[in-house]
Every structure is written in structure tokens, then in C-alpha cells.
Amino acid sequence: MEVVKLTIDNKPVVVNKGTTLLDAAKSIGVNIPSLCYMKLEDTNFENKPGGCRVCVVEVEGRRNLAPACKTECSEGMVVNTHTMRVINARRTVMELILSDHPFDCLICAKSGNCELQSLAQKLGIREIPYKGEQSHYKGDESPAIIRDMDKCIMCRRCETACNEVQTVGVLSAINRGFNSVVATAFEMDLDHSSCTFCGQCVAVCPTGALTERDHTWKVVDAIVDPKKTVVVQTAPAVRAALGEEFGMEPGTLVTGKMAAALRKLGFDFVFDTDFAADLTIMEEGTELLDRLNKYLSGDKSVKLPILTSCCPAWVNFFEHQFPEMKEIPSSAKSPQQMFGAIAKSFFADKLNIKREDMVVVSVMPCLAKKFESTRPEFSVNGDPDVNYSISTRELAAMIRNANIDFASLPDEDFDQPLGESTGAGVIFGATGGVIEAAVRTAYEIQTKKPLPKLDFTELRGMEGIRSATIDFDGLPINIGIAHGLGNARKLLEDVKSGKSNFHAIEIMACPGGCIGGGGQPYHHGNMDILKKRAAAIYREDAEKPIRKSHENPYIVKLYEEFLGKPCGHLSHELLHTHYFDKQKKIEI
Amino acid sequence: MANIKLPDNKKKELKEVCAKLNNDPGELINALHAAQGLFGYLPAEVQELVAQEMNVSVAHVYGVVTFYSFFSMTPKGEHPISICMGTACYVRGAEKVLDEFKKLLNVKVGETTPDGKFSLSCLRCVGACGLAPVVTVGDKVFGRVAPEDVKTILEEYNN
Numbered sequence: 040m041e042v043v044k045l046t047i048d049n050k051p052v053v054v055n056k057g058t059t060l061l062d063a064a065k066s067i068g069v070n071i072p073s074l075c076y077m078k079l080e081d082t083n084f085e086n087k088p089g090g091c092r093v094c095v096v097e098v099e100g101r102r103n104l105a106p107a108c109k110t111e112c113s114e115g116m117v118v119n120t121h122t123m124r125v126i127n128a129r130r131t132v133m134e135l136i137l138s139d140h141p142f143d144c145l146i147c148a149k150s151g152n153c154e155l156q157s158l159a160q161k162l163g164i165r166e167i168p169y170k171g172e173q174s175h176y177k178g179d180e181s182p183a184i185i186r187d188m189d190k191c192i193m194c195r196r197c198e199t200a201c202n203e204v205q206t207v208g209v210l211s212a213i214n215r216g217f218n219s220v221v222a223t224a225f226e227m228d229l230d231h232s233s234c235t236f237c238g239q240c241v242a243v244c245p246t247g248a249l250t251e252r253d254h255t256w257k258v259v260d261a262i263v264d265p266k267k268t269v270v271v272q273t274a275p276a277v278r279a280a281l282g283e284e285f286g287m288e289p290g291t292l293v294t295g296k297m298a299a300a301l302r303k304l305g306f307d308f309v310f311d312t313d314f315a316a317d318l319t320i321m322e323e324g325t326e327l328l329d330r331l332n333k334y335l336s337g338d339k340s341v342k343l344p345i346l347t348s349c350c351p352a353w354v355n356f357f358e359h360q361f362p363e364m365k366e367i368p369s370s371a372k373s374p375q376q377m378f379g380a381i382a383k384s385f386f387a388d389k390l391n392i393k394r395e396d397m398v399v400v401s402v403m404p405c406l407a408k409k410f411e412s413t414r415p416e417f418s419v420n421g422d423p424d425v426n427y428s429i430s431t432r433e434l435a436a437m438i439r440n441a442n443i444d445f446a447s448l449p450d451e452d453f454d455q456p457l458g459e460s461t462g463a464g465v466i467f468g469a470t471g472g473v474i475e476a477a478v479r480t481a482y483e484i485q486t487k488k489p490l491p492k493l494d495f496t497e498l499r500g501m502e503g504i505r506s507a508t509i510d511f512d513g514l515p516i517n518i519g520i521a522h523g524l525g526n527a528r529k530l531l532e533d534v535k536s537g538k539s540n541f542h543a544i545e546i547m548a549c550p551g552g553c554i555g556g557g558g559q560p561y562h563h564g565n566m567d568i569l570k571k572r573a574a575a576i577y578r579e580d581a582e583k584p585i586r587k588s589h590e591n592p593y594i595v596k597l598y599e600e601f602l603g604k605p606c607g608h609l610s611h612e613l614l615h616t617h618y619f620d621k622q623k624k625i626e627i
Numbered sequence: 628m629a630n631i632k633l634p635d636n637k638k639k640e641l642k643e644v645c646a647k648l649n650n651d652p653g654e655l656i657n658a659l660h661a662a663q664g665l666f667g668y669l670p671a672e673v674q675e676l677v678a679q680e681m682n683v684s685v686a687h688v689y690g691v692v693t694f695y696s697f698f699s700m701t702p703k704g705e706h707p708i709s710i711c712m713g714t715a716c717y718v719r720g721a722e723k724v725l726d727e728f729k730k731l732l733n734v735k736v737g738e739t740t741p742d743g744k745f746s747l748s749c750l751r752c753v754g755a756c757g758l759a760p761v762v763t764v765g766d767k768v769f770g771r772v773a774p775e776d777v778k779t780i781l782e783e784y785n786n
Contacts, residue, residue, distance in 0.1 A: 208684030213693040224678075224685035225671050232686075625676045627638045 045116035052112075059087075060107035060118060061094055071096060071120050072129065074136075074158055075194035076108040077243055080566040081501045082523060082550045084243070086199040091192070092132045093158065096120045104128055133162050138169035139217075140246075141189050149247030152561050155192060156246075176220050181229040183236040183252055183409040188220050190248040197221055197240035197249060205524040205548070207356065209234045230410075233359035233621070237352035237524065237548040238406030238557015243564075251406050251558060254427040255437050261398040261426070262305040268390060269398045271306040272378045272457070273297060275313050276404035276468030276553035277431045279575040283560040283568070284435035285445040290571030292579055295450025300438050301402075302451060308386075311453045312401065313460030315378035316467040316476070318597070319349060320588035322614050323371040324480040325605035327543055331485075331516075342367055344519070344534065344541040347473050349373045351411035352548035354618065356524050361531055362620035370615040374467065375401050375408050376417050378457065379424030380613040385601045386457060394422055401428045404468070404556030407548070416616060430558025459593040462493075462579070462586030469573040470522035470552035471498040471505065474545035478509055478518070479587045486512040493586050499577070501551060501570065504529060506541070519544040522552050633672055637665050641673070645680035652683045655691060659698060668702045696737075696749075704739045704746035706784045708732075709763045713752030716760040720773070724760055725749065727777040744784070 041056040047064050054063045064071050073094040078085045087108045095104035099117040104125060119125065137159060144150050176188035193212070198221060201210040209232040213222045223232045241249045261269050282291040301309045326345065333341040346368040348354060354373075357364060372380065378401070383394040390397075401408060405428075411417070412425040429437075438445055452458070463479050466472030475498045482490055497507040498518065503526040509516045519541040521527040527546045533539040549555045554572035555562070562568045580586060588594065602609050644661040648654035658681050662673050669677075669692055678685040692698040710716075710725045725736070728747055732740055739746040755761050758770025762780065769780055 202684065202687075209686050211684065211686035211690035213690045215694050222686070222689075224674070224689040623675065625638075625672065625679055627635065627642055627676075 043112050043114045043116075045112050045114070045118065047118045048120055054112050056112075058112050060096060060098075060105065060110045060112060060116075063112050064096075064107065064118075064120060069120055071107045072158060072161060073108055074154060074192070074245060075196065077194075077196050077199075077564045079550060079564060082204060082503065082566070083525065084199060084204045084550070086194070086196045086243070088195045091136065091194060093129055095125060095128050095132075097122045097125050130162055130164065133159060133164050134167055134169060136192055137164065138167050138171065139173050140192065141173070147190070147247040148250040148253065149190075149244075153247060154245035154563065172217075174217060174220070176222075177226060179223075179228045180252065181234070181236070181410070182413045183406040184229055184234070184238065184241060185250050185252055186229065187248055187250070188222070190246045191220055192246055192248075193219065193221070194245055195221070196243040196245065200239040200243050203525070204550070205235070205237060205239055205356075206528050207233065207235055207237070207360075207524060210240065233355075233623075235352040235355035235359070235524065235548060236407040236410040236557075237356075239549060241406060241557045242549075242555070242559070242561065251430050251433070252409055253433060254409075254429050255433045255440075258400050258427050258429060258437070261400070267396060267398045268307050268392055269305075269400060270308045270310060270382050270386070270457075271301050271400045271402065272310045272312040272315065272375070272382075273301070273402045274375070274404055274408075274468065274553060275316065275465050275472075275576060276556060276559065276572065277402050277434070278579070279468060279554055279572040280404065280431050280559045281435060282445075284432065285438075287446065288571075289568040290575045292575050293445075294579065295452070296445060296448040297434075298453050299448040299451040300434075300443055300445060303443050303448075304437060304441055306400070308454045308457070309451075310378070310382070310457040311460050311464075312374050312378055312403075313464030313467070314457050314591070314593065315374035315381070316349075316464035316473075317461055317588035317591045317594050318377050318381070318614065319371055319374045319467075319473075320463055320476050320480050321594060321598070321605045322377075322610055323347065323349075323369045324477045324484065324588070326369050326371060327477060328481055328485055329606065331542060335514075344539060344544045345369055346543075347477075347545045348616075349467065349473055350407070350547050350553075351375075351405070352407035353524065353527060353546045355407065355410070355621075356527065356548065357531070358619055358621040360528070360622065361535070362618075362622045364531065364535065365618040365620065367534070368618065370617060372417075372614055372616050373408075373411065374464075375403065375425055375428065376411065376616070377614050379412070379417065381597070382457060383419070383422075383424055384613060385597065394419065398426045399424065401425050402431065402434045403428050404431050404553045404559045405549075406430065406557040408558075431556075432558060432560060435560070456593045456596065459591055460583075461588055461591045462581065462583035463588040464591075465579045465583065466576055468553045469499070469576045470547050471500065471520050471545065472552060472576065473547075474498055474518055474520060474543060476588060477543070477545075478516075480589045482509070482511055483587065483589065485514075488512060490587075494581075499573075501566075501573070516543070517541045521545075522547045522555075523550050524548050633666065633670070638676060641665055641676060642680055645677065648681070650680055650682055652681055655681050655683055655688065656695075659688070659692065663698060668699045670700065670702075699737065699748075701737065701739055701746070702743070705744050706764050707746045707748065709748050709750045709753075711751070711753055711755075711759070711761040711763075712749045713756065713759075715756035716752075719759040721760040723774045724762065724772050724777060727774040731777060731781060745781070 075091040089109040179186035463476035551569040
């Protein structure tokens with residue numbers, strides 16, 4: 040590869056041709072401040088509109104200042120990143136941005152995590168010399184995402200996430216000049232658009248313009264209500280990220296501390312969504328084998344591949360964008376909803392309480408789960424199976440509020456019977472994990488032989504689209520995996536055009552799977568954090584005494600005592616769902 | 628947004644226009660041009676149709692429509708009034724003429740009177756700078772318009 044030599048802040052640098060000044064400077068430890076720029080390694084997320092001009096630097100011989108994020112290095116360039124001219128320009132840019140930004144940092148949901156705030160701090164901005172009109176826009180409050188566009192700085196990261204990475208396409212810059220803002224078509228609320236609520240826009244927003252709908256105080260109200268039995272479930276990806284909110288290293292597993300904190304917060308029963316993940320494998324795995332065996336015996340009415348259905352953003356995606364294929368995904372509900380349905384039937388019966396007196400709270404790495412819990416088909420007589428879905432960040436806020444010293448909590452276990460899980464349930468949190476869990480169970484049911492090895496490393500990794508063939512004792516099973524909805528779209532187009540030879544496909548909407556969900560602690564563009572979370576998930580799996588869903592003793596008992604058999608009558612009633620055509624198509 | 632039923636034949640025509648543009652997203656602006664020509668304006672349903680036919684998101688179409696002042700989401704009046712704001716017209720008092728139209732019609736630029744009779748817009752140079760300031764109503768051009776002429780011009784169309 041061709042290289043170029045240049046000088047940055049009097050230091051010689053050699054980089055590959057095409058490297059930007061920002062990256063070249065980073066390689067010698069010079070971190071040029073930037074704002075709109077964001078790149079997520081290993082995904083196709085790269086936002087560099089060069090719009091904010093915070094990263095400007097001085098290039099000798101060039102008349103104007105150059106935006107470092109967009110300027111490529113060239114031979115012999117002499118670059119200075121902190122001359123007086125640069126510093127003044129950077130400060131002026133920040134002052135101008137701040138002059139059209141609300142000053143409610145003290146009560147803003149993003150305070151402490153806001154990139155605009157930390158940059159203003161870094162640059163030492165103490166007053167805004169520009170006084171004048173500020174822009175105001177209509178607010179948007181969907182069940183999952185809150186948009187307060189008064190706080191938008193037009194970095195366009197949300198557009199990149201929504202349009203280029205996820206290919207959902209509900210956001211666009213509209214209007215021009217002072218009135219320009221990112222909006223939906225006709226400035227409708229998100230829940231009237233084809234938004235999947237994946238929350239990736241929230242995950243990359245530098246300010247408080249995009250945040251989650253906060254349910255923490257509703258949960259607290261339920262906890263202090265003596266008439267309510269409050270049950271909490273925690274998704275697999277939460278335990279691999281929650282520690283970050285308390286200053287722990289990314290990838291620290293805090294399963295035991297989390298259970299202890301939830302108990303301290305006053306939840307009556309501390310359960311685990313991983314249990315429901317094992318249950319999902321029983322149902323989805325059985326459905327996979329049923330469809331596979333019918334297909335192999337020549338039944339033309341059976342469609343393959345079977346697609347996973349655990350990810351609610353993915354469900355929203357195909358309902359809006361590929362409704363003609365809504366019969367292909369598994370009919371199994373997501374673990375969150377399976378948990379809710381079992382808690383409010385089996386467990387409420389055990390406690391001898393009415394389902395209305397039970398409040399099910401879920402802690403999720405996800406914002407789409409908030410939307411999912413409000414779907415009318417997941418409630419009985421207006422009582423939702425899952426009352427409140429809160430994000431990893433909201434749980435952290437609750438723990439801080441309650442003055443719990445998280446780091447010094449002792450490890451505690453989940454309660455039973457809905458708290459026992461296997462390693463297969465844990466890996467639901469990372470891309471490839473659901474299908475690996477399904478393979479572990481489906482293999483043994485299909486072949487009636489024990490698996491020679493449990494780690495299917497060929498299904499793991501961070502590549503956007505992956506495939507592998509698993510040998511089911513002579514029967515080759517082709518598996519596809521996609522994370523990120525743009526990648527999912529590619530696999531789906533292949534299925535639609537008949538080019539796909541997969542028997543089963545796993546899809547997760549967020550980069551890296553649930554560990555990179557829209558409700559997780561903010562990664563601020565550092566993909567290493569996501570990789571460490573994934574590694575933590577697989578570590579927990581490896582350490583579990585039981586690693587196959589069908590061997591979870593409480594799952595076995597649940598079928599014996601209550602459900603009967605997987606995909607049986609009661610399962611269908613409680614654990615399976617159906618999908619809707621939500622595409623808006625104009626017929627002529 | 629008022630939900631007006633769009634005529635099917637025009638929708639069909641728009642679909643054909645899009646097909647002629649190879650349903651290529653890069654031709655979006657041309658498709659919108661044609662659509663505005665067909666319908667007189669770009670209501671939500673037309674934008675949704677254009678998005679569907681040109682393989683782009685509705686949000687993107689809306690972004691383009693709101694960016695360019697040429698595109699309008701409100702129906703034009705029976706008599707569309709345009710005031711030239713080009714340099715020559717501007718220095719010879721076009722703004723005062725515009726203000727008079729705004730006052731008498733009680734609408735802002737880009738709006739249509741409630742009775743649907745007049746709509747008001749600005750444009751840049753009609754190539755008749757010698758007649759500055761220039762106002763066009765439909766296809767008719769009025770030159771050397773003074774604010775006190777505005778009333779007379781409107782009366783011409785009010786009868």
C-alpha cells in the first residue's frame with residue numbers, strides 16, 4: 040500500500056494513503072477534538088459530514104482551515120492542530136452551536152454523557168457571546184424514543200444510523216438554514232412512521248436530542264405499592280454492560296451484583312430473562328426441527344429458512360418492509376414476552392394472585408422492547424404481560440438514586456423458579472448466540488446423540504453477515520447470521536429472490552447484537568467496548584454448569600407441571616404470536 | 628393535512644413518469660418536478676407515491692421537498708401571483724409591492740387564500756429587468772408595479 044509522510048505538531052508521521060488527518064493525528068497520540076464525526080469499526084457506520092467544523096486544523100500553505108475528519112493526508116503536509124487561529128476557530132464554532140442550544144444541562148437526561156457538554160468543558164467555554172433567537176421544534180414522544188429536536192446540533196449521526204446502517208429510512212434533514220432539522224416524513228411522530236425503535240439513533244446521538252422514554256419512576260411507584268407483587272427480569276446483555284455505568288471496565292460481568300441490587304431496590308422476585316431464553320430455544324428449536332423435517336420429507340407447504348424472532352426491532356422491520364415474508368420467521372415470542380406470559384399465568388397461579396396484581400418489569404439493553412411490551416396482542420384484557428421495560432441505563436439510574444454502592448455489593452443469585460438459566464440462554468445477548476443456543480438443543484433432539492462439542496466458534500464474531508454449515512450427524516444444516524438491519528435486508532432480499540440456501544437465519548437489529556443495543560451504556564463510538572461485552576457473555580456461558588437449554592431443570596419442570604410439550608396447545612396460546620402487514624403501499 | 632382524493636389517472640401518469648426515469652433514486656428531483664406539474668403541488672400522498680416509485684424513503688422525499696423553495700405542499704391558487712425578487716426588481720422596490728400583496732390578501736409567501744383564488748410566491752428574475760419591479764399573475768406579466776397598483780391588479784381577477 041502506498042504511504043505518505045507528513046508532519047503533525049512537529050512530529051513526523053507515516054500513514055497509508057487515504058488516511059484522514061484525524062486518524063493520522065490519533066496514531067501519534069494527538070486527539071483532535073471532534074463532534075459530528077463518528078466511526079464504528081467493523082460496521083458500516085461512518086458519519087463524517089464535515090459539518091460541525093470543530094476538528095479544524097491549520098495546514099501550512101492552505102488558505103482556510105481544514106476539517107481533520109474529512110481531509111486526507113498528502114505527502115509533505117505540515118499540520119498544526121492547536122495554533123491560536125485553530126483554537127479561536129474551534130471556540131467560535133462551539134459558541135455558535137451553543138448559542139442555538141438549550142441551557143438545561145442540569146436536568147437533561149444526557150447530562151454527564153453528552154458529547155457537546157464535555158466538549159464545551161474541554162474547550163473551556165464560559166460564555167456565549169451570541170445572543171438571539173433559538174430554534175424550537177415540535178416534540179415527539181413515542182412509546183420507546185423521545186425526540187427533543189431543540190437539542191439537535193445537526194451532526195447527522197442518527198440519519199447515518201437509520202438510513203445507511205439500518206436502512207430503515209425514517210429520518211431525514213428537512214428545511215434549510217436556521218430551520219433545518221432532522222425529522223420524519225411530514226414531521227409525524229415516530230410511531231406513525233416505519234421506525235423499528237432499534238434505538239441506534241439514540242445510541243449515537245451526541246446530545247440529549249434523542250433519548251429513551253423513561254419508566255423508572257413508574258417502576259418505583261409499583262415497588263412501593265403494597266398491593267402489587269413486582270417481578271423483575273433481566274436480559275442477558277445487561278449483566279455484561281451495567282458495570283460500565285459504575286466505572287467498571289467494559290466487559291466486567293456483574294450478574295451477581297445486579298441480582299443483589301435489584302433485591303435491594305425492593306423487587307419482590309428477581310428473575311432472569313435468560314430463563315425465558317431457554318424457553319424460547321425449546322419452542323423455536325422445536326419449530327425449526329418440525330419445519331426442517333417436513334421440508335426434508337418433501338412437504339412443499341413448509342417454508343424455509345426459519346428466521347429468529349427474538350429481536351423486536353427486527354420484527355418491526357419485516358412487518359414494515361417485508362410483510363410478504365411474515366410467515367417465515369418463527370412464531371415464537373421474544374424471551375421478554377415469553378417471560379411476561381409465564382409470570383402472569385404459571386407464576387401468578389403459584390402465588391395465588393390475580394395477574395392484575397402482578398407487575399412485570401423487564402431490564403433490557405433495548406428500546407424496541409419498550410415498544411414491544413405495548414403491543415396489544417401481548418396483553419390480556421388491557422393488562423400487559425410486561426408492564427414496564429426499562430433500559431440498562433435506567434436501571435443504573437435507579438441504583439444511583441437509591442444510593443446503593445454497586446461496586447461493593449456481594450454476589451447474589453436469582454430467585455426460583457424463573458431465575459435458573461443455562462449458558463445457552465446467556466449467549467442470546469450477542470450476535471450468533473441465539474442460533475448457537477438453538478443448534479445445541481436442536482442437534483441433540485434431532486440426532487438423539489450428545490453434542491461432541493458445545494462451542495460453535497464458527498457462529499461467533501463481529502462480521503455483519505456470517506454463514507456456517509453445521510453437521511447434524513450427516514445432515515448439513517446451513518445457517519446464516521446478520522446483525523444490523525442493513526445486513527438483515529441483504530439476507531432477506533436473497534431469501535425473497537430464492538437465492539438463499541439457508542435452513543435457519545438469526546437476525547439481531549443492533550451492531551454486535553443486544554450487547555450493542557440502544558438501551559446500553561453509551562459507547563461513544565468505541566467498538567472495543569462492544570467486543571468486550573460479547574467476550575463477557577461467552578465467558579459466562581463457558582462458566583455455566585449447564586449449557587444446553589433443554590437441560591435446564593426448571594424448564595423441564597415447567598413443561599412437566601404446566602406447559603405439556605414444546606409447541607403444544609398451551610405453548611401456542613402463551614408463547615407464540617403472529618405478525619402483521621404494516622407496510623403502507625399506494626396501489627394504483 | 629387535508630386528505631384530498633387524488634385522481635387515479637394522474638397517479639397513473641406519475642407512475643409512468645417515474646418508470647421513464649428508470650425509477651432511479653438519482654432522478655428524484657426530476658420526478659418531483661413532474662409530480663408538481665401534474666398535481667400543481669406535492670401533497671403527502673404524492674410524495675409517498677414518488678418515494679415508492681423512485682425507491683427512496685418518504686423522509687428523504689420530504690427532506691428534498693422542504694429544502695427547495697420551488698416545491699410546494701400547499702395547492703396553488705386559481706391565480707398564482709409571483710413577485711420578482713431579483714436584483715433589479717428588488718432595488719426598485721419589489722419588497723414594498725410584496726408587502727402590499729401580503730396585506731391585501733392576508734397571506735404569507737408560499738400560502739394560498741382560503742377561497743383558493745390567489746397564491747403568493749417569490750421568484751428570481753423573469754428576464755424582464757427593464758420593467759422592474761415585475762409581478763406575474765398566471766402567465767400575465769405586470770411591469771413597473773408600484774404598491775398602489777396592487778389593488779387594481781387584484782380587482783382585475785376578483786370580478
